[in-house]
Every structure is written in structure tokens, then in C-alpha cells.
Amino acid sequence: MGVLLAGVAHAQAQKAPGTDAEAALPQVTVQEKANGAVVPYAGGQVTTGGRLGMLGEKDFMDTPFNTISYTDQFVQDRQAQTITDVIAATDPTVFSNGVSGAWSENYSIRGFSSNTYDMTLGGLYGMAPYYRTTPEMFERIDVLKGPSALLNGMPPGGSVGGTVNLVPKRATNEPINRLTTTYMSDAQWGGHIDLGRRFGADKQFGIRFNGVYRNGDGAVKDQEKKSQLASLGLDWRGDGVRLSADFYSSDDRVNGVTRGIGLAPGVAIPKAPRADTLLNPDWSHVRNKDKAAMVRGEIDLNDQLMAYAAFGTSKTNYQYNGAMSSQVLNAAGDFKTTMGQLAFEQKKQSAEIGLQGKLQTGAVRHQWTLNATHYTHKQDDYGRRSVPGADWITNIYHPVWGPAAPFVAPHISHTELSMTSYGLADTMSFAEDRVQLTLGLRRQQVVSDTYSVATGARTARYDSGATSPAAALLVKATQHVSLYANYIEGLSQGATAPLTADNRGEVFPPYKTKQKEIGAKFDLGEFAHTVSLFEITRPSSYTDPVTNIYSFGGEQRNRGVEWSFWGSPLRGVRLMGGIAYTTPKLTQTQGGVNQGKLATGVPRLQGKLGAEWDVPAVQGLTLSGNATAVSKQYISADNSLWVSGRVTYDLGARYATRISSRPVTFRATVLNVTNKAYWGMPLLSSLALGAPRTLALSATMDF
DSSP, rough: OOHHHHHHHHHHHHTTTOOOOOHSSSSOOOOTTTTOOOOBOTSSBSSEEEGGGGGGGEEEOOOOOOEEEEEEHHHHHOSSSSSHHHSSSSSSSEEEOSSSSSSSEEEEEETEEEGGGGGGGGGTTOOOOOOOOOOEEEEEEEESSOOOHHHHHHOOOOOOSEEEEEOOOOOOOOOOEEEEEETTEEEEEEEEEEEEESEEEEEEOOEEEEEEEEEEESSTTOOOEEEEEEEEEEEEEEEEEEEEEEEEEEEEEEEEOOOEEEOTTTTTOOOOOOOOOOOOOOOOEEEEEEEEEEEEEEEEEEEEEEEEEEEEEEEEEEEEEEEEEEOOOOOTEEEEEEEEEEEEEEEEEEEEEEEEEEEEEETTTEEEEEEEEEEEEEEEEEEEEOTTTOOOOETSSSSSOOOOOOOOOOEEEEEEEEEEEEEEEEEEEEEEEEEEEEEEEEEEEEEEEOTTTTHHHHHHEEEEEEEEEEEEEEEEEETTTTEEEEOOOOOOEBBOOTTTTTTTTOOOOEEEEEEEEEEEEESSEEEEEEEEEEEEEEEEEEEETTTTEEEEEEEEEEEEEEEEEEEEEETTEEEEEEEEEEEEEEEEEEGGTTTTTTTTTSEEEEEEEEEEEEESSSSSSSEEEEEEEOOOEESSSTTTTEEEOOOEEEEEEEEEEEEEEEEEEEEEEEEEEEEEOOOOOOSSSSBBOOOOEEEEEEEEEEE
């Protein structure tokens, strides 16, 4: 409670005499939950807590893991257009290659790449947009660093570095009528409308609508981006009962996709061309269409027991036409592009049901949770890996493209996946809650089927399971210091031995990624810090060249230390950022080849700082800046090739005032101020250009 009061006191202290707080202060829309765990922390950029999977929402000082939760206000002030724009802005443990207009968002957490389709929406897998998510429909974005099999079950894509949970917006007690107009260079215009109302004598029923439209040329030459979103959130809060429903439809399209290029053997990494160069045909395109519907209910059976259930269904349609692979042929920068065309349709269902209870045995208090999850999807894939006659040779410094290839997509596969899990956890509190021990166990079962497109008959089945334990200890050394340690596992779908192996057809169980972590959290009332040390080991598969046996005998071990901070250390000043050092070592490899080398695409050192300053001399004016520094990243498994480290800067300002008695906030941000041209490592290839200097403008008005 002291933390919450400090945050409120800080916000009140920022009011300038004789001004209206609405004009001078950020509009923070995150609302307090019934248990008081989630309110804005001092500065309004993050919250005091977040969702911890099956354990529910917890204050960050009571959480024995490294977590952070971003507010809708932070999303607005960053003028973010993707989830990556939010979570990679100031967190040193989240790495992004900085690429603009790729076929998918791309980020890693603690040195392991995370799949965008492993994000949870309201705690459910498979409900968020598949490859790219515009963040305007969310009131909070939670990030849990490290594996989370116990807390969330196995993610469909097997991500183990961390979990991102998206919390849909809910109507607040006060009406919301908010319009934001946006511009982003070179000629991308858009708008966002946010409407909210509560009805009833006790404001039991709430409606929240968000609509987004953006379209136009991006900062990369010949690249056009278009995004459309409509979302509706309904909720009802009665006496001991809470119900909600969420619906959305999203359409995201990029013309002139950033795909990435590779290198021919013996070719060194070329000098990066101009930052706004498009290394894919300007006629290439990627389109993601997503829609979903979700319902959730909670009921307090008594003061000590709560039951809950949630169900969601979603559908994704994806289409890509453009470069499938590219290869630089020589030092002059000539490169060959192989065109390809892909599409898929995926239908998903996701559900969870559980009980949360409290009891006391002697001097020990228990908070226990029993949880079951179920996820299914059916996917049909279409396309071709190469387009006859469409391959092209040009130069990275002066690319010229051939005519557009008509899209042809034959049906190539049909697969179905089903995942069911059961989890049980108990948090035991001792010494007046100053010592908290959490123990838990989850059983996961995975069934995957492959069917013949021609006959419809099943051609392969994967059916296996695994049990994952977890333990976490938190000690409140003082009112402002929490020490913690945890052991937790991640689960990823195993594989089937290939036809070329002597054990062909052998099905392996879900493989386990294991994390050990210790850390400390410091809450100084208006400024918070987290320091942690971790080790994550993840198995990998290969076929032994001597025995010709396929197995999970490989291993990557990531060790790291992290320091992150957020809050308002001085009146009118807000800081977020930190430093992370990670060593992603290949500890076991096939035949010892590249053993001891570092994994590709991961910087050892990353530092970030985001700062805001409310200018005392100009009421309502805030200046902001962001700096990101990363060390080199290897792009070859033998560590013989790497891209250099980089430092990029963002500068911005916003001005809160009133026009015709209406609160208005103007924002301006310049990303990559120096227009630095640099190589990043994208998904599925070695090199891609980071985003060029980009101007973002917006105006938000409450009406």
C-alpha cells in the first residue's frame, strides 16, 4: 500500500499551481483491480504489478521472477505501432534487430528468440494476432522473463526466453472519448479512436471500443504500410462475479517487405547501404488478417475460494509474395533473390479453467491454484518455395527489380495440434508474509497430426507428454527490498527423427528448458530497481554423424546478469532502462563442431536509457530521449562473421494543453536521429537493414 500511496502523491506533486491536472499530466487509463495489485507506478509508465499466469495478478515486489508491465500511457507516448516498439524500447533483456516492415515482428528475451504467436491475450494462447500486433486495444503489456511452463503451459511455438501477456482495455468509471491523429514519415497518416462507458446504478456494465486505421508510405523507400483494427471489450462486475468478453478484427499489410539477405560462401559482410534502401521487390507484400472472440468469468465461491474459466476462438489468414531467400554474391554487393509465395489459414481454440484458494495451516498461509488449459489449432498451408522465372540478380546499393510475380498458392499441407495441461501450485507464506515459497507442478500432453492433402488420411502422429516442476522463494528483507530465487522449466514440442536417421520415425517428448535465477528488487517509493543473475539451458536436436542416430543431444546455455530500473527519481523526471550482459554459449553440438561458440544474433552486452523531463518553465511541455547501445552479434555459427555493435538515439517532445476546454496532447518523436545505417539479423536470414530516421507525430484530444 505504501507503494500505491507514493505513486498517487507523486502524481499530485506534479500539478502546477493554477492549472488543470488533466492538461498537465499524462492520461493513465490503467484501473485498479480488486486486489489492489495493478495501478500505475510513479511516473505512469509501468504498473506496480502484472499477471503471473495461473498465479494471477501480483505486485512486482511479491513476484519471485523478473517481470515488468507497461501502461497504455507508455504506449501512447512512445507512439508505438507494434508490441516490439513497447517491450524493446527500454528493457535491456529484450533485443530487437530494429528492422522496419518485416513479415513479422522479431524480438528475443534473455538471448532466445520469441515467437510472436506465443503471446497470450488475457492469459490465453493463440488469441493475439499471429505475426504483428498493433497495441492500441490493450491497457497493459506484461513481460515475464524466462521460461514459464508451470505458469502458462507450453506455448504453441515453444518460446522459452520469456512470455508477453496482453491485457485488453476495460471501460473506466469516467467516460472516455479520445481521438488520436497520427503521421509517420514519409507519408503515413492514421487515426485512433478510443471510447468507453459504464452503465448501471453501480456502473456494473462497461463497454470499451478501439478503432485504428493507418496507411501510407513508410520511412523505407518504396515501402507502404497499412493497419486496421477494431476491438470491443465488454465487462460486468457484480457482487462476487466478474464477466468479460473481447472481440477484435485486425488487418495488417506491408507492400515492399523487409525480408533479409544471406551471404555466399567466402563473401565478407558488405558495407550497409543507405538506411532507407528496400532489399526486396517493391511489389512484394505480406498480409496478416486476424480475428478473435474471447469470454472470461470469475466467481467468488466464498471469502477463501474463487473459480474462473475462459474460452477463446480465433482465425488467422496469412499471405506472402516476395523474396524467399537472397544471397550476396561478391564484394561489389551483387545479390541473387529467389522468389517464393506462401499462405496459410489457421483456426485456433484456447481455454482455461481453475480454482484459486486461501487457507491456513498453523502459522503458514497458503495461496493455492489448480489450473487446466487446452489449446487446439488446425492449419492449412499453401504456396511454393520458388517461382519459375521470377528470380532476379541486382545490387544492394542500387536495387532494380523485375515485374511482379502473380500469386499462385497450391495446397501443400494440413496439420492439427492439440495441447492439454494440468497445473497445481501453492504459495506458502511464513513470518507474517515476509518469506514466501511457491511450489508447483504441471503435466503437459501434446498431440500433433499430419494429413495427406490428396487423400485426407493421417500420415503421421506425434503424441507425447512431460511433467514440469517449479520452485520459487521470495524473502522481504525490508519494506523496500525483496530477494528472490527460482527454478522453472520451459516446454517446447519435441520432434520426429527424420527418414535419413537409423531411428527414423522415433517421436521425442516435449523437451525441457531449465532456468535457475536469483535476484533482488528495490522499491524506493518512486524509483524501482531489479537485479538478477540467470542461467537457462535449452536442448537442441541433431543426427550423430557416427551412429546416424537422431537425438536431442545438443544444448545452448545462456548465462546473464541484468539490472533494470523505472520510475521517477526526481520531481518531473522519469527514467527507464538498464544494462544486460548475456553469454549464449553452444555447450553441446553435433560432433563438437562449433562447441563453445556463441549463438548467432544475440549481443553479449545491451544498455538502454529512456528519459523524460517536464520543463518547469513551460507548463505542459515534456522533453524525452532514448538511447540504445548493443554489442556485436555473430551471424555465422563458427563466429567468423559478425555485424558491428551500434548506438542509436531517439528524441521527442510532447505538449499537454487545452483547446476549447478540451485536453489535448501533441507528440513528436524522431527515431534513429542520426539516420545510422546498420545491419541486424532478422528471422530466417543473416542480414537486414535497421530502420532509417523516422519522424512520428500525433495529436490526442479528449472530447
